[in-house]
Amino acid sequence: MKGADYSRQFAGTVFPRLGAQDHTHYEPSDFGYVAYEARGYAIRGGNHLSGTHITGATKANSVVDKNQRGWDHENLYLVGGGSMPIIGTANVTLTLAAMCFRSSRDILKYLH
Structure with a gap:
């Protein structure tokens, strides 16, 4: 609350x-x-899907890095709400948008 x-x-x-x-x-x-x-x-609950994989600092403790890039395949990005372990007090839209911007910057860096 x-x-x-x-x-x-x-x-x-x-x-x-x-x-x-x-x-x-x-x-x-x-x-x-x-x-x-x-x-x-x-208070009606989040009702927003999230949290299907773990974001972390190493392959040993997570599925993706901070840019939502998969550890096992260098060109695989799992961009979306799956990287969010929990939902706070509101809709996930702004957090998800920020995460996607971060991922897109990393993808562009990867492509150049």
Whole structure:
């Protein structure tokens, strides 16, 4: 809940800077409603697929490196949510996009 609360506070800082309006509103009658630090949330679970292989520093403890490049085949990249061992408080989209950008930079380096 601390993570969800922090995310909400962070959104409250970022949205005005972007000129975006926050229409988030939860009612106690909402499915998954919970109150934390005097704010209401609807916690329904991630429902995002991730975590089918391990990212790590060596072949001995993982399937891919930090660039999502497979250890066993130098031209195999397992790009996607499979490299995420867990899901935090929100959608995986931004984290996944960052991981894919990192992978694409490495792929381009590999091709040149």
